[in-house]
Amino acid sequence: MSRIVLGVAGGIAAYKACEVLRRLSEGGHEVTVVPTANALAFVGETTWAALSGRPVATSVFETVHEVPHVRIGQSADLVLVAPATADLLARAASGRADDLLTNVLLTARCPVLMVPAMHTEMWQHPATVANVATLRERGVVVLDPAHGRLTGADSGPGRLPEPVDIVAVATSLLDHPGTVEAVRTRDLAGRRVVVSAGGTHEALDPVRFLGNASSGKQGMALARAAALRGASVTLVAAHVSAPLPSGMEVVRVSSTAELADAMTAAAASADAIVMAAAPADFTPAQPSPGKIKKDSDSGLSVAFVQTTDVLARLSHHRPRRQVIVGFAAETAADPAELVELGRAKLARKGCDLLVCNNVSGGAVFGADSTTVTIVDASGVVGEATGDKSVVAHHIWDAVSEKLQKGSNR
Numbered sequence: 551m552s553r554i555v556l557g558v559a560g561g562i563a564a565y566k567a568c569e570v571l572r573r574l575s576e577g578g579h580e581v582t583v584v585p586t587a588n589a590l591a592f593v594g595e596t597t598w599a600a601l602s603g604r605p606v607a608t609s610v611f612e613t614v615h616e617v618p619h620v621r622i623g624q625s626a627d628l629v630l631v632a633p634a635t636a637d638l639l640a641r642a643a644s645g646r647a648d649d650l651l652t653n654v655l656l657t658a659r660c661p662v663l664m665v666p667a668m669h670t671e672m673w674q675h676p677a678t679v680a681n682v683a684t685l686r687e688r689g690v691v692v693l694d695p696a697h698g699r700l701t702g703a704d705s706g707p708g709r710l711p712e713p714v715d716i717v718a719v720a721t722s723l724l725d726h727p728g729t730v731e732a733v734r735t736r737d738l739a740g741r742r743v744v745v746s747a748g749g750t751h752e753a754l755d756p757v758r759f760l761g762n763a764s765s766g767k768q769g770m771a772l773a774r775a776a777a778l779r780g781a782s783v784t785l786v787a788a789h790v791s792a793p794l795p796s797g798m799e800v801v802r803v804s805s806t807a808e809l810a811d812a813m814t815a816a817a818a819s820a821d822a823i824v825m826a827a828a829p830a831d832f833t834p835a836q837p838s839p840g841k842i843k844k845d846s847d848s849g850l851s852v853a854f855v856q857t858t859d860v861l862a863r864l865s866h867h868r869p870r871r872q873v874i875v876g877f878a879a880e881t882a883a884d885p886a887e888l889v890e891l892g893r894a895k896l897a898r899k900g901c902d903l904l905v906c907n908n909v910s911g912g913a914v915f916g917a918d919s920t921t922v923t924i925v926d927a928s929g930v931v932g933e934a935t936g937d938k939s940v941v942a943h944h945i946w947d948a949v950s951e952k953l954q955k956g957s958n959r
Contacts, residue, residue, distance in 0.1 A: 552724050554581045555622055555658070557631035557651045558598075559638040560588020562701055563667035563710035567632050568593060571601045573717045582607060582622060584651045586638070609650055622650075623657030630720050631655075633667035633710050634692075636678050642690075643681035661723045661730050663691045665716055670706035691723065691733045693778070696796030711796050718774055718939035725940040728947060729775075736780030737950050743781045744816040745773040746827035746860075748788035750806045754852065755838035762828050766790030768877075768920065768938045769826030773798060775942035779950075784816045788827050806830050806857040817864055817872070822949050824875040825861045825901075833857050865900035873952040875945065876901040879909045885923065892925045902926060903948055924948050 554574055558567045564585075574581050583598040584607045598606045607622060623629065631638065631651070638651070642664070647653045655662065664685065672678060673695060682692050693716075698709040710716075722729045732738075747769020751759035766787065773785040774795045783798040788809055794800055801816065803809045806829040817823050832854040842850065861876045868874070878895045882888035885908075892906035906923045920941055924932035926948075934944035 552579045552627040553625060554579050554720070554724075555626045555629045555654055556581050556583045556602075557629060557634075557638075557654065558583065558585040558589040558593070559631065559633055559635040559651070560586050560591060561633045561635045561667050562592060563633040564589050564592040566710050566713055568597065568601060569713035570630075570632055570716050571598070573713055574720065575602060577717070577721070580604070582626075584608070584622065584654055586649055586651055607650055620653070620657050623654040624659070626654075626658055626660050628660055628720060628724055629654060629658045629662045630665070630716070631663070632665035632716055634664040635666075636668045636672045636675070639664065639666060639678060639681045639685065639692075643684040661691065662689075663693070663720055663723060665693045665711060666695050666708075667710035668695070668708050669700055669704060670708045673708045686734070686736075689730075689734050691719070691730065691778075693719065694797055698796070709796075712793055714793060715774055715795055718771060718937075719778055721937050722775065722778075722939045722943050725936055726943045729778075729940075729943045732779050732943065732947070732950070738776055738946070738953075739780030741781045741821040741953065742784075742819055743776045743822040743824065744784045744786065744813065744820045745769055745776065745824045746786040746788070746809060746813055747773065748790040749828045750788045750809055750830050751804050752806065752830045752833040752857070753837045754834055755840065755842045757841050760830055760832070760834070761789065762830065764788075764828035765792065766827075767792055767918065768942070769824070770795050771938040771942040772824050772826055772945060775939065775946055779943075779946060781822075784820075786812045786816060786827070788829075806833060806860065810858040810860045810863065813860055813864060818869050820872060821953060822873045822875070823864055824945070824949070825864065826875075826877050826905075827860075828877075828879070829860055830857055859899075861899045861901060871956070873903070873949050874901040875903045875905060875949060878904055878906045880906060881910045882908050888923060889925060889930060892923065893927075893929070896925060896927065902952055903931070903945075905945055926952075 581602045595606045696709040696711045748766030749762040749764035751761045777783045786801045801812045803812050835853040835855045880891045892904045896904040921935040932948050934941045
């Protein structure tokens with residue numbers, strides 16, 4: 551169980567922090583909420599106490615004998631501030647200690663994650679830009695805000711990312727120590743990456759389709775992780791079961807043919823391509839233009855043709871030097887067979903890395919956690935087990951190493 555401090559600054563997005571708190575608590579973490587005085591004007595102390603099941607820390611003068619302004623930060627495994635207002639960022643960057651939350655930030659020696667939320671003009675003001683740069687130079691992980699509807703009729707960059715995205719980042723910082731350094735150094739900054747996610751639908755008629763069990767969770771986790779590490783991300787999303795991540799370009803597709811076209815177009819200028827989507831291998835040769843009627847008990851016969859092999863096409867027709875990653879969902883009897891199957895598929899598809907899942911017994915699909923083995927032409931280069939947001943960073947570690955070597959194979 552990790553000990554997390556959830557700092558909440560005084561912005562309207564404070565209400566979203568309630569969902570962040572709920573998700574963290576349900577994940578088994580011990581969460582202490584430290585709201586600023588202004589935050590309590592938006593969400594009261596009673597709400598924070600009820601959701602966390604713990605006393606709420608609001609002042610340096612409460613339980614003075616326990617020295618809360620020092621103890622809370624010292625004992626934390628992660629300090630997460632959501633929302634982080636322009637005022638809070640400024641006070642943190644200048645080293646102020648004028649309330650309990652800024653004292654916690656000064657005493658914490660664990661990873662610190664700050665999630666800004668404010669109006670666009672405030673986010674883009676040179677003072678805020680400088681404060682964010684200062685915090686990042688000190689090792690603080692500062693997320694970029696999402697694009698979207700703000701207070702009133704305004705819209706633009708400055709929206710608090712969705713709670714699921716915030717918790718995914720927090721989880722990766724807690725469970726994969728290398729994430730903190732990768733995010734701090736933004737090892738994918740200046741890189742353009744394309745990630746696909748979800749399962750395709752192949753139309754039988756206007757109301758029926760051939761699909762698969764892919765949830766898209768791993769692909770979306772990979773897209774979030776790449777953005778966190780500084781990359782410019784395009785997510786090509788087929789059918790997914792969870793909210794799409796914010797802060798990146800999203801291209802929606804349905805069929806394997808649409809996926810192939812979208813990936814080919816997006817890949818033209820990409821440095822890395824991750825084919826985490828699950829495209830159908832076959833599609834009806836002639837989809838019915840009208841709904842197929844059940845006219846008799848004789849059943850239904852459908853002729854199928856093979857779809858485009860998206861991964862092989864991307865690998866064999868690279869417009870530039872790229873690192874290309876494929877996925878293999880296999881039913882293997884043991885780890886050795888999984889690696890053997892993975893290396894054979896890697897050679898067949900022509901990609902640089904292959905992420906292998908053993909899906910025997912229905913494992914992986916739709917779950918929040920997974921186990922993967924990462925292989926290249928030389929053999930196993932990485933293994934990871936855990937939440938898919940954490941596994942995503944292990945995969946990007948392998949991609950980053952390939953990019954730094956400047957070699958496809």
